[in-house]
Amino acid sequence: MIVPDRLLLSGNEAVALAARKAGVILGTGYPGTPSTEILEEFHRLGGRSQWAPNEKVALEVGLGASLAHSRVIVTMKHVGVNVAADPLFTAAYTGTPGALVVISADDPGMASSQNEQDNRHFAVAAGLPMLEPSSSQEAFDFTLAAIEISERWHLPVLLRMTTRVCHSKTIVHSLRTPHPASHPFFEEDIPSLVMIPAYARPAHRKLRARLADIAGWNETSPLNQIIEGDSGLGIITSGISYQHAREAAPGASFLKLGMTCPLPFDKIKTFVESVERCLVIEEGDPWLADAIRAEGIPVERKLHEFRFGELDVERVRRIIEGDATPAPPPPGGRPPQLCTGCPHRSVFEILRDLHCIVAGDIGCYTLGVLPPFQAMDTCVCMGASIGVGLGLRHALPPEEARRVVSVIGDSTFVHSGLTGLVEMVYNRPETGHVVIILDNGTTAMTGLQEHPGTGRTLEHSPTGKVNFEEFARSLGIGRVQTMDPTRDPASFEKALVENLQSDDLVLMIARKPCLLAASKIREYERAAQELMACDCAHGEN
Amino acid sequence: MMPDSVINVVLAGIGGQGVLKASDILSDAAFRAGYDVKKSEIHGMSQRGGSVSSDVRFGPEVFSPMVPPGCADFLVVLEETQVEPNRHRLHPEGVLIELSFLDKAKISNRKSLNVALLGVLSGYLDIEISFWLEAIRAGLPENLHEVNLTSFEIGRQAIGSMTRAD
Ligand SMILES: Cc1ncc(C[n+]2csc(CCOP(=O)(O)OP(=O)(O)O)c2C)c(N)n1
Ligand code: SF4
Secondary structure (H helix, E strand, O other), rough: OOOOOEEEEEEEHHHHHHHHHHHOOOEEEOOOOOOOOHHHHHHOOOOOOEEOOOOHHHHHHHHHHHOOOEEEEEEHHHHHHHHHHHHHHHHHOOOOOOOOEEEEEOOOOOOOOOOOOOHHHHHHHHHOEEOOOOHHHHHHHHHHHHHHHHHHOOEEEEEEHHHHHHHHHEEEEOOOOOOOOOOOOOOOOOOHHOOOOHHHHHHHHHHHHHHHHHHHHOOOOOOOOOOOOOEEEEEEEHHHHHHHHHHOOOOOOEEEHHHHHEEHHHHHHHHHHHHEEEEEEEOOHHHHHHHHHOOOOOOOOOHHHOOOOOOOOHHHHHHHHHHOOOOOOOOOOOOOOOOOOHHHHHHHHHHHHHOOEEEEEHHHHHHHHHOOOOOOOOOOOOOOHHHHHHHHHHHHHHHOOOEEEEEEEEEHHHHOHHHHHHHHHHOOOOOOOEEEEEEOEEOOOOOOEEOOOOEEEOOOOOOOOOOHHHHHHHHOOEEEEOOOOOOOOOHHHHHHHHHHHHHOEEEEEOOOOOOOHHHHHHHHHHHHHHHHHHHHHHHOO | OOOOEEEEEEEEEEEOHHHHHHHHHHHHHHHHHEEEEEEEEEEOOOOOOEEEOOOOOOOEEOOOOOOOOEEEEEEEEEEEHHHHHHHEEEEOOOOOOOOOOHHHOOOOOOHHHHHHHHHHHHHOOOOOHHHHHHHHHHHHHHHHHHHHHHHHHHHHHHHHOOOOOO
16 A cells, blocks of 8 residues: 555544554444544455444454454444443453454534543443544554554553544644554464353453553553643643643643553653643543542542533633633524435424324434424434333323334434334234334435445445345234335325324334435446346356 | 744535535645645534534644634635624634625536635635645546636636735
């Protein structure tokens, strides 16, 4: 791979480039803003990239590949780590002989997310080393460092990015070449890799010992930098907050932490003692300040107001000045809306007109909550529509219960709706239930990614396809109906009314491609047919 | 010649109008001119029609990728309705660049209005024309080069007929 020596890259592109240069054999994940472009770029650079059905599966596949002594990245948005948390916590015990870098892209300020959870807590909770880049150059450097740390200490490493690091384009000018990856092989190591209690107990001790060792290394690691300035004000910071703070307080002294778990407390203590006033500047929870204060090191914590939303130069200035008066809200722009001609529109018009209680889910279609539809009553996390709908059915009196519908997108259904459907047949509400899959043939919300229900891989080539109808029938759901809601909205409405009154278990599939994806889907299908015709012709030889 | 302070540009419009493409071209032109550059925006939602804005900053050294509130030297707006929601981002002495600067009749392809406004902006910035042209060519598919280069030139000439902000 020949790359010029000065590039303008987003943080996501820089991670992909580093992974490619390091010979990462597999990138896997599930789309989610702001992480999505990492795997797309890794594929563009010639790396092997895969969309998993969800983050838990992605992490398990990634762990498996790294157990073969290879280098792997697994990408997801912050809430994806919740889904992947089960394997994550125990992968810290097993460790890995290869390199496993888990990339969590957090979204402070919720530009495109349902919460602004701060995933730095995960590093502490699971016991994983964590790196926090503040620019594309660091996204590149820290990806390589994460691979090296993972290989040296045999632990998965968390690379924690945030929206402004993932999506900002900044200059990358130094592209270090990592030492080459080894060839994959598997070595039996039952006590390390089989987590029965007898092996897990020593594994937990081993994890803590490894972390203590890393903490010692981190005291002098080049990942943390001191920028000497005025001794009147010292600032401890990490990630994007560093960039805002350097601008807000150009004269201050800085301790910029690159590896924030485990923390280099001696280094922090020395820095704090070298300045008169020491302030921690961080986005999200006061996590870093609390960790330092818990060690008995006196640092100032930002005011409560700044726990919410993103930081910027102005807000950092106000943190330094201790000014917590809420900033005037910016004049509202135009909120996003379902595209004119979006197939989701017809279904939400019907749900609105029928006054259904709609347990909703996450995707473009969540915009069904806004006028002119206002036809969504709950939205919590991916897949929750089915469980929440069933819960409402169980609790409400029958007449009310019959108004409840669960509405879920196709990508979301594969991600975490399958088990909800199993719950529906297993713990069937007395009034039955109606689930509608809004099957627009793509993961539209995050930029039109493929998923197992489209039958195409990340790079849009044909592969096995999950058939929703057959899956539902195999569970014993009798009424499975597939319709194009845009072609004949009246029959869709009529069918829905009948289904709600039937007290049966019903899966309705509203199938019509997303407007933005339709022409692309036709292209992929044409390409696939040509490929098949070509293969057949060869077969006849 | 490099300006010794950071130049802040905010581009704004509605999803689908090419705001992000324009900010890509601007940041690439500044990058080619040798500046430190940072560009930041919120994206990720596919749906068309919502407000979109992008921040580009360049100079000898840039830290935060976001233009601080009220600090934009230039606010480039691709749609009239988006002027007011973004006006607070402009510095009191900053320059607002909007569609009314252009003789729209001259722009054959509305899709190249974003590049025409970059043409207007280019007249105010210390970035050589050759870097702009390279960035436009690098940022767009070949079949769109001609129409966009023409629109850029129309925009560039539009300010000749107006008073330049200092
Ligand atoms: C655990 C988790 N992973 C990823 C996301 C990001 N995300 C939100 S909705 C969605 C999928 C949307 O696709 P689909 O259900 O097909 O609906 P569409 O947008 O196509 O209407 C994704 C990837 C999330 N919110 N939570
Ligand atoms: S991107 Fe597709 S699914 Fe999303 S609003 Fe537009 S047409 Fe609908």
